[in-house]
Amino acid sequence: MPILLQIDWSRYLSPEFLANAFRALLLVCIGFPAISIFSRLAGKIAQQRFSLQAGMLTQKAIFYSGSALILIMLLSQLGFQLTALLGAAGIVGVAVGFASQTSVSNIISGLFLISEKPFTVGDVIKVGSTTGAVLSIDLLSVKMRTFDNQFIRIPNEMLIKAEVANVTRFPIRRVDINLGITYKSDISRVKEILMDIAQKNRYCLGEPEPVLAINNFGISAIEICFAVWCVKSDYLNLKNSIMQQIKERCEEEGIGIPLPQTTLNTPSAQAPVAAFLKPHSV
Numbered sequence: 001m002p003i004l005l006q007i008d009w010s011r012y013l014s015p016e017f018l019a020n021a022f023r024a025l026l027l028v029c030i031g032f033p034a035i036s037i038f039s040r041l042a043g044k045i046a047q048q049r050f051s052l053q054a055g056m057l058t059q060k061a062i063f064y065s066g067s068a069l070i071l072i073m074l075l076s077q078l079g080f081q082l083t084a085l086l087g088a089a090g091i092v093g094v095a096v097g098f099a100s101q102t103s104v105s106n107i108i109s110g111l112f113l114i115s116e117k118p119f120t121v122g123d124v125i126k127v128g129s130t131t132g133a134v135l136s137i138d139l140l141s142v143k144m145r146t147f148d149n150q151f152i153r154i155p156n157e158m159l160i161k162a163e164v165a166n167v168t169r170f171p172i173r174r175v176d177i178n179l180g181i182t183y184k185s186d187i188s189r190v191k192e193i194l195m196d197i198a199q200k201n202r203y204c205l206g207e208p209e210p211v212l213a214i215n216n217f218g219i220s221a222i223e224i225c226f227a228v229w230c231v232k233s234d235y236l237n238l239k240n241s242i243m244q245q246i247k248e249r250c251e252e253e254g255i256g257i258p259l260p261q262t263t264l265n266t267p268s269a270q271a272p273v274a275a276f277l278k279p280h281s282v
C-alpha cells in the first residue's frame with residue numbers, strides 16, 4: 001500500500017507565515033528594482049567625477065552587494081536558518097578557492113590593473129598580435145573589441161605578464177612614412193617637397209614639426225623616413241592621405257621611387273645584367 005506524504009498545510013496557511021511571505025514578496029518586488037536604480041545612479045555619478053571604469057566598478061559593486069543583502073534578508077524572512085547556510089557556504093568557498101587558483105590569480109592581477117591604470121575603458125591597446133578597444137576591465141578579465149568587430153576576452157594574469165602597448169594613451173601620434181628614392185635624386189629638393197606636402201595636409205600638425213631622417217644607403221635606393229604628427233583620432237586619415245600625396249607629387253616632380261634591383265656580372269659578358277626583383281607581398 002503506497003505511503004502518502006502528508007503535508008501540514010495549516011502551517012503554510014497560518015497568519016504568521018502568510019505575513020512573512022507577503023513581506024518577502026514586497027522585498028523582491030521593491031528591493032531588486034531599487035538596488036538596480038541606485039547602482040546605476042551611483043555608477044553615473046562615479047563616471048562623471050572620476051572615470052568610465054570607476055563608474056562601471058561602482059555600479060557592479062553596489063548591485064552585487066545589494067543583491068546579496070536582499071537575498072539574505074529574503075531567506076531570513078522565509079524562516080531559513082542562516083547560520084547553517086553560512087557555514088555550508090564557508091566550506092564550499094574554501095573548496096572552490098583551492099580548486100580555482102587561476103581565478104584568484106586573475107582577481108589579484110585585475111586589482112593591479114585597476115590600481116595601476118596602464119589603460120582605461122575606451123583606450124586602444126595592443127597585446128601580442130591583438131589590437132582593439134577596451135570595453136571593460138573586470139576582476140577576472142579584460143574585454144576588447146577589435147577593429148574588425150570581434151570580441152576578445154583576455155585573462156588579467158596574461159596582461160600582467162605580457163607587454164601591453166597603449167596606442168591612444170597620449171593625445172597625439174606620429175606616423176612614420178618609409179620610402180626610397182633613387183641615388184640621382186636631390187635630397188634637399190625631396191625634403192622641400194615632403195615638408196610642403198605635410199604643411200598642406202589638413203591632418204598633419206605643425207607642432208611637433210615633421211622630421212626627415214636618412215635611414216640607410218640601400219642596394220637600389222636611399223632609404224628615408226618621413227615622420228609627421230597628428231591627433232590620435234586622425235591617424236588613419238593622415239597616413240592614407242599623405243602616402244597618396246607623396247606618390248602623386250613624386251611622379252609630378254620626376255623623383256623616382258625605384259624597385260629593388262640587383263646587378264649581375266657574368267664571366268662571359270662584360271656588360272652587366274640588371275635583374276629586377278619583385279618585392280614579396282605581406
